[in-house]
Amino acid sequence: RQLSSAEIIExxxxxxxxxAATTPSHDNGGKQNQVNDQDQQQHYQHRLSNIxxxxxxxxxxxxxxxxxxxxxxxxxxxxxxx
Numbered sequence: 001r002q003l004s005s006a007e008i009i010e011x012x013x014x015x016x017x018x019x020a021a022t023t024p025s026h027d028n029g030g031k032q033n034q035v036n037d038q039d040q041q042q043h044y045q046h047r048l049s050n051i052x053x054x055x056x057x058x059x060x061x062x063x064x065x066x067x068x069x070x071x072x073x074x075x076x077x078x079x080x081x082x
């Protein structure tokens with residue numbers, strides 16, 4: 001069965017949110033926020049940065065829904081080509 005664009009987006013948003021919840025907070029009581037290299041590196045380890053549409057040709061067979069999902073993901077989640 002082919003996923004709808006909403007189902008594809010839901011999977012991405014769910015994982016994106018889960019990763020964001022595990023990203024360490026840099027709150028230091030209202031003082032100027034200083035992030036050292038180790039903290040910044042740890043932050044990027046918890047950032048969703050790549051999405052792969054996999055299968056035996058299914059992404060192209062479901063082209064319209066995949067493209068709708070990609071447009072949403074790049075526009076609203078900031079994940080995509082640079």
